[in-house]
Amino acid sequence: MGGAHAIGLLLCSLVLLIDPAISHPLCIDSRAPSTLSTPLKFCSYNGTACCNSTEDSQIQKQFLSMNISTSACSSILKPVLCARCDPFAAELFVVDSVPRPVPILCNSTLPSANSSQSLIQVTKDFCSNLWDTCANVSISNSPFAPSLQGQAGIPVNSTVSELTQFWQSKADFCNAFGGVSSDESVCFDGEPVKLNDTGTPIPPHGLCLEKIGNGSYLNMVAHPDGSNRAFFSSQEGKVWLATIPEEGSGEAMGLDESSPFVDLTDAVHFDTAFGMMGMAFHPNFAQNGRFFASFNCDKEKWPGCTGRCSCNSDVNCDPSKIGTDNGAQPCQYQTVIAEYTANASGSQPSLATSAKPSEVRRIFTMGLPFTGGHGGQILFGPEDGYLYLMMGDGGGKGDPYNFSQNKNSLLGKIMRLDVDNVLSASENTKLNLWGNYSIPKDNPVSEDQELRPEIWATGLRNPWRCSFDSENPAYFICADVGQDLYEEVDVITKGGNYGWNIYEGPYPYALQNSTSKNTSTQLKDLTFPIMGYNHSEVNKKEGSASVTGGYIYRSATDPCMYGRYVYGDLYAGAIWAGSEDPENSGNFSTSKIPFSCGRDSPIACTSIPGSSLPSLGYIFSFGEDNRKDLIVLASSGVYRVVRPSRCNYTCSKENATSAETQGPSASPNDACWISNPPKSTVFLVSSLVLLLLLSLIQV
Ligand SMILES: *[C@@H]1O[C@H](CO)[C@@H](O)[C@H](O)[C@H]1NC(C)=O
Ligand SMILES: *[C@@H]1O[C@H](CO)[C@@H](O)[C@H](O)[C@H]1NC(C)=O
Ligand SMILES: *[C@@H]1O[C@H](CO)[C@@H](O)[C@H](O)[C@H]1NC(C)=O
Ligand SMILES: *[C@@H]1O[C@H](CO)[C@@H](O)[C@H](O)[C@H]1NC(C)=O
Ligand SMILES: *[C@@H]1O[C@H](CO)[C@@H](O)[C@H](O)[C@H]1NC(C)=O
Numbered sequence: 174m175g176g177a178h179a180i181g182l183l184l185c186s187l188v189l190l191i192d193p194a195i196s197h198p199l200c201i202d203s204r205a206p207s208t209l210s211t212p213l214k215f216c217s218y219n220g221t222a223c224c225n226s227t228e229d230s231q232i233q234k235q236f237l238s239m240n241i242s243t244s245a246c247s248s249i250l251k252p253v254l255c256a257r258c259d260p261f262a263a264e265l266f267v268v269d270s271v272p273r274p275v276p277i278l279c280n281s282t283l284p285s286a287n288s289s290q291s292l293i294q295v296t297k298d299f300c301s302n303l304w305d306t307c308a309n310v311s312i313s314n315s316p317f318a319p320s321l322q323g324q325a326g327i328p329v330n331s332t333v334s335e336l337t338q339f340w341q342s343k344a345d346f347c348n349a350f351g352g353v354s355s356d357e358s359v360c361f362d363g364e365p366v367k368l369n370d371t372g373t374p375i376p377p378h379g380l381c382l383e384k385i386g387n388g389s390y391l392n393m394v395a396h397p398d399g400s401n402r403a404f405f406s407s408q409e410g411k412v413w414l415a416t417i418p419e420e421g422s423g424e425a426m427g428l429d430e431s432s433p434f435v436d437l438t439d440a441v442h443f444d445t446a447f448g449m450m451g452m453a454f455h456p457n458f459a460q461n462g463r464f465f466a467s468f469n470c471d472k473e474k475w476p477g478c479t480g481r482c483s484c485n486s487d488v489n490c491d492p493s494k495i496g497t498d499n500g501a502q503p504c505q506y507q508t509v510i511a512e513y514t515a516n517a518s519g520s521q522p523s524l525a526t527s528a529k530p531s532e533v534r535r536i537f538t539m540g541l542p543f544t545g546g547h548g549g550q551i552l553f554g555p556e557d558g559y560l561y562l563m564m565g566d567g568g569g570k571g572d573p574y575n576f577s578q579n580k581n582s583l584l585g586k587i588m589r590l591d592v593d594n595v596l597s598a599s600e601n602t603k604l605n606l607w608g609n610y611s612i613p614k615d616n617p618v619s620e621d622q623e624l625r626p627e628i629w630a631t632g633l634r635n636p637w638r639c640s641f642d643s644e645n646p647a648y649f650i651c652a653d654v655g656q657d658l659y660e661e662v663d664v665i666t667k668g669g670n671y672g673w674n675i676y677e678g679p680y681p682y683a684l685q686n687s688t689s690k691n692t693s694t695q696l697k698d699l700t701f702p703i704m705g706y707n708h709s710e711v712n713k714k715e716g717s718a719s720v721t722g723g724y725i726y727r728s729a730t731d732p733c734m735y736g737r738y739v740y741g742d743l744y745a746g747a748i749w750a751g752s753e754d755p756e757n758s759g760n761f762s763t764s765k766i767p768f769s770c771g772r773d774s775p776i777a778c779t780s781i782p783g784s785s786l787p788s789l790g791y792i793f794s795f796g797e798d799n800r801k802d803l804i805v806l807a808s809s810g811v812y813r814v815v816r817p818s819r820c821n822y823t824c825s826k827e828n829a830t831s832a833e834t835q836g837p838s839a840s841p842n843d844a845c846w847i848s849n850p851p852k853s854t855v856f857l858v859s860s861l862v863l864l865l866l867l868s869l870i871q872v
């Protein structure tokens with residue numbers, strides 16, 4: 174058993190090394206790079222970059238003020254300063270969340286103690302080169318002075334200095350500035366970051382599933398303690414704590430429908446488009462027992478349903494003029510985020526198997542204008558610990574009040590809230606907040622004061638399942654349900670505008686009938702999807718498609734899926750995998766992936782009549798357990814992605830990694846439960862999952 178454990182450990186670490194997830198284009202302030210209309214004059218970046226012309230000329234000024242006395246040193250330092258315009262600037266400059274004044278300079282000598290690092294090939298010794306060229310050259314306002322790095326040291330001013338004044342030797346200097354970035358991939362070697370084109374990636378032959386549950390759930394969240402347990406919730410408002418079986422054990426998941434972890438059905442308004450839409454467990458849940466539910470309520474049925482109406486004079490919306498599709502009053506239905514505790518007994522929250530449905534604190538309440546399109550997923554950012562709330566445009570075909578583009582409306586937005594620092598009631602009122610939370614200092618409002626302070630991203634229609642990549646949390650990916658033509662997947666970055674309702678995916682939408690032809694100012698800052706599909710691809714009927722976002726697959730179980738973003742269509746029961754090519758470029762190509770049900774599935778799959786293919790029904794959501802195994806939550810039950818060979822799909826990488834693990838009882842990563850936590854300090858969530866059925870389609 175000990176041997177098997179060791180092999181398991183070895184294999185799970187091996188797979189992580191084979192294909193480390195690396196960087197993707199992102200600027201120092203965590204915004205996405207923007208497209209340049211003309212190449213930068215000084216830094217000469219073209220295409221996409223993290224600088225605009227203003228910043229380019231600031232860099233030029235800085236460069237001139239350095240008055241570098243030799244041309245050799247001058248020409249090596251210019252690209253160093255310009256690296257902040259690189260589309261990969263965040264990777265180059267930000268180490269452990271702290272931006273540095275100069276990028277990480279490629280260094281040939283890597284510490285050999287850590288075997289994972291010795292795998293990295295750094296071909297150019299740029300740091301050493303820079304030292305050899307510039308060590309004795311005088312530089313004014315040197316960015317290499319130690320005090321600028323936040324270390325105690327010689328104060329810097331416009332005084333002229335040489336590197337040798339601050340640093341005793343090359344080794345000393347390169348220890349401070351050299352290396353590879355935190356994810357062991359990108360460093361600056363004097364040239365803009367280039368990625369290798371690997372050619373069109375070969376899509377996997379298929380996705381092999383096994384059925385491990387009969388129930389129909391909207392959300393799944395792995396237990397924050399890293400164990401083989403996960404929470405599942407139903408649209409009606411019950412949450413269960415289940416155990417996830419070992420692959421190949423032949424067991425279904427352990428979930429007793431008759432004894433939920435918590436039952437919130439008294440508060441939750443359950444109807445086609447309404448119910449419990451999301452849940453999130455605090456990153457320190459195992460210690461503090463804090464958890465959060467996102468659900469809809471009905472003002473006429475539950476006294477706690479008391480939010481302000483999102484249709485109000487701030488956003489040019491008169492509730493008395495709104496007609497809802499089912500005769501309900503506008504804002505009769507609301508979206509609520511409520512906090513609960515699993516610490517009531519005072520015992521260790523990670524041991525809790527149930528919790529009281531008594532609300533500890535109301536985080537957020539907002540009345541909804543119509544009856545559909547209100548998202549509702551919540552999840553904690555794995556790096557910042559803030560709560561992200563995904564909100565749709567509120568329904569109504571085409572977003573008739575243009576809420577999604579309105580900086581004053583929280584509809585059609587992704588919000589980012591601090592639930593650890595709650596303000597006093599008077600401060601809440603002063604800031605006109607929608608509940609009990611505070612605003613993270615670096616929310617986009619810090620740079621655009623017209624935005625409501627809660628907003629992280631705008632221009633969404635109905636974000637239906639977002640996830641942070643567990644290997645590279647800067648990849649925050651959301652699927653956004655379309656209107657008539659197109660279902661999209663976006664990489665969400667700070668302050669990004671994803672286009673709805675000006676665009677539906679790549680297609681002009683509100684623009685079509687707009688009388689104003691001068692739309693260039695409106696369009697220049699929109700971010701277009703990285704993946705998606707036309708409705709015609711899954712269904713000939715207009716509007717009858719609805720994307721369900723998934724995860725970047727990070728399990729060792731199916732090595733041919735590793736690193737691919739898996740997502741589906743709610744109605745079509747179709748699944749796609751998106752692959753990045755070149756790797757880490759942000760360019761994705763996508764293909765529909767066949768799937769089937771593996772032999773020895775713990776629960777027999779139901780087949781589509783006249784076929785051997787499994788019938789999943791609606792794909793509500795996806796989940797990721799603590800082993801990073803991917804779970805499909807469908808109307809027909811709970812399915813897990815298993816080794817491709819169990820479905821007779823060939824995957825040469827599987828053969829390579831499973832040579833020593835025979836038989837269906839030896840999953841390649843049986844030993845990975847706790848031994849392989851994500852890099853971030855926060856151990857949990859990311860996940861989650863859902864649906865809205867017909868509500869996703871607009872009236
Ligand atoms: C950017 O510059 C490179 C090299 O100078 C050139 O090959 C490329 O075509 C340019 N791209 C654009 C979009 O101008
Ligand atoms: C360049 O970017 C800065 C900071 O993001 C902004 O303040 C400035 O207005 C931009 N300048 C131009 C010309 O777009
Ligand atoms: C730049 O350096 C030269 C000598 O190296 C000096 O004569 C000149 O005054 C300096 N210029 C500025 C603006 O500091
Ligand atoms: C810098 O100057 C010192 C003293 O002149 C010399 O010993 C050293 O080799 C020089 N360093 C470099 C990197 O040129
Ligand atoms: C830099 O020098 C100027 C004038 O030489 C002085 O006023 C200023 O206080 C100095 N700044 C620092 C941080 O030492």
Ligand SMILES: *[C@@H]1O[C@H](CO)[C@@H](O)[C@H](O)[C@H]1NC(C)=O
Nearest residue numbers: 280282283344347348351352
């Ligand atoms: C960089 O290289 C120097 C020698 O050139 C070495 O002493 C140092 O440890 C290296 N630093 C890092 C962070 O790799």
Ligand SMILES: *[C@@H]1O[C@H](CO)[C@@H](O)[C@H](O)[C@H]1NC(C)=O
Nearest residue numbers: 294295296358367368369370
């Ligand atoms: C890119 O390809 C070259 C040549 O094939 C290889 O030496 C280098 O390590 C690759 N770089 C990355 C970042 O994969």
Ligand SMILES: *[C@@H]1O[C@H](CO)[C@@H](O)[C@H](O)[C@H]1NC(C)=O
Nearest residue numbers: 385386387388425426776777
């Ligand atoms: C799931 O449903 C099937 C068919 O109704 C039944 O045979 C099986 O026992 C159920 N399994 C579990 C674990 O509930």
Ligand SMILES: *[C@@H]1O[C@H](CO)[C@@H](O)[C@H](O)[C@H]1NC(C)=O
Nearest residue numbers: 460461462516517518519520
């Ligand atoms: C958990 O409960 C215990 C006893 O009831 C209490 O002392 C403690 O402060 C609670 N912890 C949190 C984080 O609420």
Ligand SMILES: *[C@@H]1O[C@H](CO)[C@@H](O)[C@H](O)[C@H]1NC(C)=O
Nearest residue numbers: 489573574575683684687688
């Ligand atoms: C929404 O935007 C469209 C297109 O810009 C415009 O025609 C329409 O009047 C706007 N609707 C409202 C309620 O402001």
Ligand SMILES: *[C@@H]1O[C@H](CO)[C@@H](O)[C@H](O)[C@H]1NC(C)=O
Nearest residue numbers: 571681682683684685686687
């Ligand atoms: C544009 O106008 C046409 C014809 O009046 C209409 O069918 C269509 O729905 C309109 N599109 C939008 C986005 O309002």
Ligand SMILES: *[C@@H]1O[C@H](CO)[C@@H](O)[C@H](O)[C@H]1NC(C)=O
Nearest residue numbers: 769770771772818819820821
């Ligand atoms: C896989 O192949 C084996 C041997 O050819 C066959 O017995 C089995 O039914 C196949 N399984 C599936 C799921 O197609």
